[in-house]
Amino acid sequence: MPTMTLNDAVLELDAEGFLADANQWNEGVAEAIARENGIPVLTEDHWKVIRYMRDTWFASGQAPTIRSLGKESGVDVKTLYKLFPKGPAKLAAKIAGIPKPHGCI
Amino acid sequence: MQRIVILGAGTAGTIMANRIAREYRRDLAGGGMSLTVVDQDNEHVYQPGLLFVPFGVYQPEELVRPRRPTLPDAAAYVQCPIDRVEADANLVYLEDGRTLPYDLLIVATGTRVLPEETEGLTGPGWYEKMFDFYTVEGSTRLAKALREFEGGRLVINVVDMPIKCPVAPLEFAFLSDWYFTQRGIRDKVEISYATPLEGAFTKPMCNRHLTHLLTEKGIEMVNDFNTGSVDGKAGKLISWDEREVPFDLLVTIPLHGGAAFVGRSPGLGDDLGFVKTHPNTLQAERAPNIFAIGDATNVPASKAGSVAHFESEVLIENIKHFLNDELLEHGFDGHANCFIETGFDKALLIDFNYEVEPLPGKFPLPLVGPMSLMEETRINHLGKLAFKWVYWNMLLPGRDIPLVGPQMSMTGKHTPEPVAVTSANPNLERHPHAHHDA
Numbered sequence: 001m002p003t004m005t006l007n008d009a010v011l012e013l014d015a016e017g018f019l020a021d022a023n024q025w026n027e028g029v030a031e032a033i034a035r036e037n038g039i040p041v042l043t044e045d046h047w048k049v050i051r052y053m054r055d056t057w058f059a060s061g062q063a064p065t066i067r068s069l070g071k072e073s074g075v076d077v078k079t080l081y082k083l084f085p086k087g088p089a090k091l092a093a094k095i096a097g098i099p100k101p102h103g104c105i
Numbered sequence: 106m107q108r109i110v111i112l113g114a115g116t117a118g119t120i121m122a123n124r125i126a127r128e129y130r131r132d133l134a135g136g137g138m139s140l141t142v143v144d145q146d147n148e149h150v151y152q153p154g155l156l157f158v159p160f161g162v163y164q165p166e167e168l169v170r171p172r173r174p175t176l177p178d179a180a181a182y183v184q185c186p187i188d189r190v191e192a193d194a195n196l197v198y199l200e201d202g203r204t205l206p207y208d209l210l211i212v213a214t215g216t217r218v219l220p221e222e223t224e225g226l227t228g229p230g231w232y233e234k235m236f237d238f239y240t241v242e243g244s245t246r247l248a249k250a251l252r253e254f255e256g257g258r259l260v261i262n263v264v265d266m267p268i269k270c271p272v273a274p275l276e277f278a279f280l281s282d283w284y285f286t287q288r289g290i291r292d293k294v295e296i297s298y299a300t301p302l303e304g305a306f307t308k309p310m311c312n313r314h315l316t317h318l319l320t321e322k323g324i325e326m327v328n329d330f331n332t333g334s335v336d337g338k339a340g341k342l343i344s345w346d347e348r349e350v351p352f353d354l355l356v357t358i359p360l361h362g363g364a365a366f367v368g369r370s371p372g373l374g375d376d377l378g379f380v381k382t383h384p385n386t387l388q389a390e391r392a393p394n395i396f397a398i399g400d401a402t403n404v405p406a407s408k409a410g411s412v413a414h415f416e417s418e419v420l421i422e423n424i425k426h427f428l429n430d431e432l433l434e435h436g437f438d439g440h441a442n443c444f445i446e447t448g449f450d451k452a453l454l455i456d457f458n459y460e461v462e463p464l465p466g467k468f469p470l471p472l473v474g475p476m477s478l479m480e481e482t483r484i485n486h487l488g489k490l491a492f493k494w495v496y497w498n499m500l501l502p503g504r505d506i507p508l509v510g511p512q513m514s515m516t517g518k519h520t521p522e523p524v525a526v527t528s529a530n531p532n533l534e535r536h537p538h539a540h541h542d543a
Binding site for chain 1: 376
């Protein structure tokens with residue numbers, strides 16, 4: 001299993017770089033994952049989304065969809081794509097330290 | 106008296122009504138139980154057939170039958186739109202003001218397309234050069250547009266997931282290639298497939314195979330494309346990250362949602378109106394005496410008739426357990442089985458569940474088949490066409506399909522590499538507490 005090391009803490013990741021255990025997450029981890037994915041600085045809007053992702057996941061066991069993010073996180077969909085380029089729901093989940101939202105089949 | 110109410114008389118609701126009528130024949134005849142089925146209209150559509158309507162293979166009227174004859178005589182049929190479910194009061198409110206009390210409720214109201222949720226999609230150009238094929242009206246109108254299409258860019262666009270029959274948009278692309286080849290104008294038509302997914306399909310092995318087929322058939326793929334809006338006048342799709350895909354003819358697979366009443370029923374559904382449902386027991390999270398089946402649920406399985414059928418075998422057992430005050434079985438594993446029409450009278454067949462991705466092999470009998478998994482063959486295509494008869498005569502009456510059980514089987518399958526096990530649903534681990542309290 002791949003890992004990342006941050007301040008001497010070894011964190012386990014899955015094959016796609018998602019944190020294996022959401023409880024190992026902290027703000028430093030979020031910043032490190034963000035940097036690795038091309039987001040050098042996390043702004044207040046980023047944090048709003050990240051906190052919403054974690055709250056939803058811990059409350060419901062599901063990562064929020066892009067649509068519910070746009071409606072309820074306080075950041076609209078267009079801005080979400082600017083903050084987290086390409087796939088906001090996926091990238092925000094990664095930075096928030098929760099599992100990859102499963103593509104529904 | 107036990108009052109069972111089923112909402113929805115489509116594939117899943119009809120199968121359940123027939124299974125319950127058989128299982129509880131005596132109770133229903135003797136007055137110990139009542140069974141009521143509700144639907145808003147009287148047209149049962151054979152939905153797998155909609156894919157073929159635009160290409161003139163089926164006429165729309167061949168696909169529609171009245172609902173009442175497909176339901177058991179022992180069931181009362183109420184035709185009326187549903188307003189909402191009040192779970193605390195065990196009541197279904199109908200739009201005409203009537204209420205239906207229940208002891209056990211089964212929600213089987215499926216999914217619907219919501220083109221109005223995408224900016225511009227139902228604006229200028231809708232049903233002129235922009236069509237869906239998930240409705241009888243859309244597929245019928247698209248048939249005419251395809252007949253009159255003389256060349257240009259045909260774009261197939263999946264707006265968002267989840268969608269009903271996730272392989273249907275790919276099949277549409279494959280059949281378009283076949284259709285324009287037959288008409289002798291394939292060289293005048295550019296076919297493009299724009300999807301929010303990273304590939305053609307989300308399961309790795311299947312994705313590789315299907316992506317290869319797209320390439321082979323000269324179909325362009327635009328991936329990670331999240332449609333933000335549609336400009337019908339200019340003929341282009343615009344993604345949230347401001348990429349554009351131009352089209353002359355757009356075949357859209359709009360956003361899907363559950364039935365509208367789910368949103369009006371406190372606590373029943375998720376933000377798209379799908380009923381929050383335990384993925385293995387099919388019990389709704391909202392209340393122990395509510396169950397959900399088929400496209401109406403939020404379980405991470407395909408929204409497909411085969412899934413509804415496999416779920417029904419588990420759900421009938423859990424209904425018996427529930428009525429007997431027994432623990433529920435965690436029997437549903439996400440089993441799905443889909444034909445993928447690839448054009449030129451051939452089809453692929455795939456078989457998978459929550460954990461195991463589609464694999465090559467023979468089906469349903471190891472080595473013998475006669476159908477081949479993950480391989481384009483003519484017999485798979487014949488299987489797909491024969492399925493229409495199986496649907497009306499075996500599936501809806503709720504009969505078990507010979508040799509194919511509710512749990513996926515690994516026999517006859519080749520695993521050339523370690524089977525990919527994904528954590529399909531964090532709920533599996535995270536909510537072990539619920540649903541045993543029946």
